[in-house]
Amino acid sequence: MNEPRKQASFLYSLKAVIWSFTGLRRKSDFDTDSAKLNPVHIVIAGLLAVACLVGILITIVSLVVP
Template sequence: MSALHTIKAVLWAFLGIRKRSGYEQDLAKLSPFHIIAVALTLVILFVIGLIVLVNWVVKN
């Protein structure tokens, strides 16, 4: 599967809204290692984004 498909699957998981059929397809096709790597990367980017946002709000 493509990296884009893995990213989309992880983003759907973050939102918590996913059809069971889509989840089962992803489970069958995607590598757990790719999912973990993408999830960790997205979490780090999210935390960095929150830190930047808080710093920006505090400075203004």
């Protein structure tokens, strides 16, 4: 009858967030992911991705501007 849906791992969620940041997601991937992904994993992965992006930008600016 009602089969429990399989939850995706945190790394799968992180990969989906990173692909979304770059803007290279297909509609079919988005539809598949929306059914599998855990919202808590998405929030945590999003915060980690933003922190990494900000860290990379700060590092680049500190290397360019003496």
